[in-house]
Amino acid sequence: MAGSGTAHLRPDGEAMLRVEHLVVEFPVGRTGLKVNAVSDLSFDIVEGETVGLVGESGCGKSTTGRAVIQLPPPVSGSVKLDGVELTDLHGEALRQVRPRMQMIFQDPISSLNPRRRVRDIVAEGLEIWEIGDEQSRAAKVEEVLETVGIDPANGGRRPHEFSGGQCQRISIARALVTEPKLIICDEPVSALDVSVQAQIINLLGDMREKYGLALVFIAHDLAVVKNVSDRVLVMYLGKFCELGPPDVMYANPAHPYTAALLLAIPVPDPEIRPDSEQILAGELPSPMNPPSGCRFRTRCPKAQDICAEQEPEVREIRPQQWVACHFPVEPGETLDFASAVT
Amino acid sequence: MTDARFAAEYEGPLLEVSDVKTYFETDRGLVRSVDGVSFTLERGKTIGIVGESGCGKTVLSRSIMGLLPRRGLVRQGSIRFEGNELIHLTPKEMRAYWGSQLAMIFQDPMTSLNPVMKIGKQITESIREHLDVDKDFAYELAENLLRSVRIPEPARRLREYPHQLSGGMRQRVCIAVALAAGPKLLFADEPTTALDVTVQAQVLDLMAQQQSERFMAMVLITHDLGVVAGRADEIAVMYAGRIVEKAPTSVLFRDMKMPYTQALLSSIPKLADESHVRLATIPGRPPDLVNPPKGCKFAPRCAYVQDRCKEEEPPLTPSTSPGHEFRCWFPVGTPEGEAALERNKQKGLRATEALVAADTVET
Structure with missing residues (x-):
């Protein structure tokens, strides 16, 4: 994994968002070292599509999601929204693009200002962008609150008076109010109870249909991602592993890391006993000094010499399913992760 | 031992x-x-x-x-x-x-x-x-x-x-x-x-x-x-400070009786499901533990709810399997339970819909 390439991108012009060779690095103090957070990642999104990361x-x-909305801008690479190169924009020009991209965060309570009324939190985007007059703003706020399932009559309350699930609904309303085309959802349901999680997932699905939104849905729970996504992109240590429609990819994961992630999920069925051999062993290597070649090779049961020498290129293994691996997993193959790490 | x-x-x-x-x-x-x-x-x-x-x-x-x-x-x-x-x-x-x-x-x-x-x-x-x-x-x-x-x-x-x-x-x-x-x-x-x-x-x-x-x-x-x-080996499901169902693990998953357990399990997205399936949700939220409802604590959110549930709290009742107990008047998978669910469906599940809308602020 840990591969690179752009073979999986759709022709220029088709995609609404096109991210090419994205690189994000953070310096580590004055040591001269750097954290390789995202290394040469490419993906695209067409209108109304949901891509799970x-x-x-x-x-x-998360760094990828933030780099897309230029918070902070990437070290190199290109991010094009509707053909406009965002990495070239600065100041006011970049600001003008911002209402079309919104973000929803993991912790719904800390992402809302506790001292402001819910109605004002949601209206803030409209005020900043001077969209409409006071009356139409109030109507718009009421409308979005209604759609996310918050009674507008409670708009005068403050965030602490709402539960976690309701705060996440308010965050969604805040994101929707400027009528964006793209919303980056960074682990929006990870902090919620399962019952509330289901409500929020359904709500995001409804919003997507109603407003034709494109979503980048970042999560670590593969079952949640499968439910919401049209395509899923698996990453490891800043690199592309595998991309494909979840129904296809989950049935036959081609990258050993995708297989490891799928095997690690606890299944709510007591008949299926967890198997220790199929649990991914070892620790994530340091992103300051990532392994050469394929970055997953240190934990991969299929790794050969070539994996250390040459980085795998992205290629199409089945229709729509793209993988960056020298030795993709065959359908039905079992992997012994426990013995891969010595 | x-x-x-x-x-x-x-x-x-x-x-x-x-x-x-x-x-x-x-x-x-x-x-x-x-x-x-x-x-x-x-x-x-x-x-x-x-x-x-x-x-x-x-x-x-x-x-x-x-x-x-x-x-x-x-x-x-x-x-x-x-x-x-x-x-x-x-x-x-x-x-x-x-x-x-x-x-x-x-x-x-x-x-x-x-x-x-x-x-x-x-x-x-x-x-x-x-x-x-x-x-x-x-x-x-x-x-x-x-x-x-x-x-x-x-x-x-x-x-x-x-x-x-x-x-x-x-x-x-x-x-x-x-x-x-x-x-x-x-x-x-x-x-x-x-x-x-x-x-x-x-x-x-x-x-x-x-x-x-x-x-x-x-x-x-x-x-x-x-x-x-x-x-x-065994699972106890808790709701509002009480155990509402308890059973050996295999029994619980095979034969759950409590609507809450069923709702909890069906709200989890499953890997085997196709993408974009609509998830079952539990409307509303857990009750206030200072003033809990009079009858069954889960009644306000339950798809099986009947009048009796709102008045009388069900005791922990043993099922036919050893070690399996649950608190419900209209258990899942029983004739009474199915009839209750059917009655609620006939009513257009308005109770449930109303609850989704009522998922607002605690006072």
Whole structure:
């Protein structure tokens, strides 16, 4: 994994968002070292599509989401929204693009200002952008609150008076109010109870249909990602592993890391006993000094010499399913991760 | 138990919890966090306690451990550990149990370790408190312990601080600390919720292995039915401070009777489902524990609800399978239950729809 390439991108002009060779690095103090958060990642999104970004903590999925909206801008690479190169924009020009991209965060309570009324929190985007007059703004706020399932009559309350699930609904309303085309959802349901999580997932699905939104859905729970996504992109240590429609990819994961992620999910069925051999062993290598070649090779049961020498290129293994791996998993193959790490 | 090691010890169950109530006095009134919970746990077995936030599962485990702040606390009932009553013991008296008999691991491995104390010190602290050994021997034990929880280079790790370790490694250190004095019962309160799926699998696997090696009983507290499905012998589902269904794991998943358990399970997105399927949700939110509803506590959110549910609280009723109990007048899969669900469907499920809309603000 840990591969690169752009073979999986759709022709220029078709995609609404096109991210090419994205690189994000952070310097580590004055040591001269740097954290390679995202390394040469490419993907695209067409209008109304949801792409799920998955991987373990530290794989660069949140950084990718933030780099797309230029918070902070990437070190190199290109991010094009409707053909406009965002990395070339600065100041006012970039500001003018911002209402078309919104973000929803993981912790619904800390992402809302506790001292402001819910109605004002949601209206803030309209005020900043001077969209409409006071009356039409109030009507718009009422409308979005209604659509996300918050009674507008409670708009005068403050965030602490709402539950976690309701605060996440308010965050969604805030994101919707400027009528964006793209919303980056960074682990929007990870902090919620399962029952509330289901409500929010359904709500995001409804919003997507109603407003024709494109979503980048970042999460570590593969079952949640499968439910919401049209295509899923698996990342490891800042690199592309695999991309495909979830129904296809989950049935036959081609990248050993995708297989490891799928095997690690606890299944709510007591008949299926967890198997220790199929649990991915070892720790994530340091992103300051990532392994050469394929970055997953240190934990991969299929790794050969070539994996250390040559980085795999992205290629189409089945229709629509793209993988960056020298030795993709065959359908039905079992992998012994426990013995891969010595 | 048939194990010879325990022949000379107390014959009964390791832990017997009966009718435990844990209330907190607050300005708003008495919060009934745990309201009459009973269960027993045999040596070497695992019970999973499952429920949403605020159902009382964490308070229950802390109440059994005697770890709750004493101000405004009301604790009633009986907690017998190897036949000894724990509920009236002072924290000073509980010290004889903590570590060597009962131990606990918490959700957040960063805040449950002392950030300014080296790993080695944190592990040996417990060893030296309970076992009469010198420092060098305690460090040797600690090193072995870290090796057994699969931490590479244990000798080096003993000299490091918690922030130098990854989240998964920290949780493994917490497990090592908890296991240091060889407890007979381990409480694990959402031990893997803060971890990645792959790390979660590693940690759960490690806990299961340690448990069978040490013949240790475990109370596994989680909101994730997936986590307990393959790991627990028995599962208790809690709602609003009560156990609403309890059964051996295989029975619970095969033949759940409580609508709440069913709703909880069906709200989890499953890998086997196609993408974009609409998830079943539980409308509304758990009741206020100061003024809980009169009848069944789940009635306001239940798809099976009938008039009787709003008036009379159902008792824990045994089902036909041994060890299976539930609290419901119209259980899932029974003729009464199906008829109730059908009646609600006839009404256009308006009750449920109304509740979705009513999912607003508590007053």
